[in-house]
Amino acid sequence: MMILRPIQKSDYPALLNIAQESGHGFTSLPLNEELLQNKIERSMTSFAKETDVPFDEGYLFVLEDSETGEVVGTSAIEAAVGLDDAFYHYHLSKVIHSSRTLNVYKAVDILTLCNDYTGATELCTLFLKDKYRKGFNGKLLSKSRFMFINQHKTRFAETVIAEMRGVSDENGSSPFWKWLEEHFFSMDFPTADYLTGIGQKVFIAELMPKYPIYVNLLSKEAQAVVGEVHDNTRPAIELLKSEGFTFNGYVDIFDAGPTVEAKVDNIRTIRATQFFKVRVAEKLPAQTNGSPVLIANDKLAGYRATAVELDVPQGGEEITISAELANALQITEGDTVSIATL
Missing domain, CATH: 3.40.630.30 (Gcn5-related N-acetyltransferase (GNAT))
Structure with a gap:
């Protein structure tokens, strides 16, 4: 993993x-x-x-x-x-060089230090x-x-x-x-x-x-x-x-x-992120409708994230993950995770 x-x-x-x-x-x-x-x-x-x-x-x-x-x-x-x-x-922008008298109009790209x-x-x-x-x-x-x-x-x-x-x-x-x-x-x-x-x-x-x-x-x-x-x-x-x-x-x-x-x-990814409370199971049933997602804990110095295939409940507040995944993310039952589709 x-x-x-x-x-x-x-x-x-x-x-x-x-x-x-x-x-x-x-x-x-x-x-x-x-x-x-x-x-x-x-x-x-x-x-x-x-x-x-x-x-x-x-x-x-x-x-x-x-x-x-x-x-x-x-x-x-x-x-x-x-x-x-x-x-x-450098900012790339345009300046216009024009003269009605001479019927000249030219847009020129310039780079300005900023x-x-x-x-x-x-x-x-x-x-x-x-x-x-x-x-x-x-x-x-x-x-x-x-x-x-x-x-x-x-x-x-x-x-x-x-x-x-x-x-x-x-x-x-x-x-x-x-x-x-x-x-x-x-x-x-x-x-x-x-x-x-x-x-x-x-x-x-x-x-x-x-x-x-x-x-x-x-x-x-x-x-x-x-x-x-x-x-x-x-x-x-x-x-x-x-x-x-x-x-x-x-x-x-x-x-x-x-x-x-x-x-x-x-x-x-930020707009699509969902938050769930975690349930931990020693073994999960086969993921029949699993899709690739990012999953991360909500810690700071202990931040962990990975990519897995999961059945993500629509509209639910809880998600069940394997003990292996929970250990990898350094989380336990009841912790919060964020999930976003890849």
Whole structure:
């Protein structure tokens, strides 16, 4: 059984392995031992913190194969970005150049540096090992965060965003950054990406162009990737779109990958979630009308979620689950679970 849970100190070797496997462009897991350990400490502190206002908390989850004990993926939630460190995007918009005298009218795309998502909740650090990219694992890793947010809404903002990895090649070269590097910087994309990942962002304010960039002045290669995602990221953005996330013109300042957003109460999984009191049976009858669902307990530091097939009662207040599932979710008779269809 695949179980999503908060990260623990003992997960450090697995987190380091995932950071190594994730490659270039995965800013939130830099290959830096001290920073990775700090991420674990920060997450554990966030889960233990009593608060009803989102601030600098960061919740890091791991996906564990309960049969082998192997950690096979990560996902995370930043409660509110940009409150203690500037959070940058480019916003893609249009300006109109027109002249009635000359009978000229032209709409031109521009990119403007901004901090518009300051205070938003961010979904991040989603990674699943290749051999586990099957079944419901990807959906469990991603969507279980919505159930966690739903159960602890006061800890998060009304707007939820997700930055999608932009286009880069196997060597970590980004066509968009290549243009920026040529005109404004003297460092390659992996270096800039790494510096951002370890929190050294002052160079952005110092070196990024202060005025809007006309998209038609970019190289053809750079123009082609504005708002586009890396091939490995396509399943993730399609999943978020199915949840109601939309692209509103904000792109990453390094690789021009899209950022998508949704209001918490408009997210499909949150709208569809049902709550039940638990009955525990040693053995359940065959699930004749079972459907794949996410099921999670309502705990904070003890949060557990998994994906199973269940007969979900319509309009009922109780649900009977197996003792095995109850143990996996660390719940007992009478506890509350949340359930949403996959």
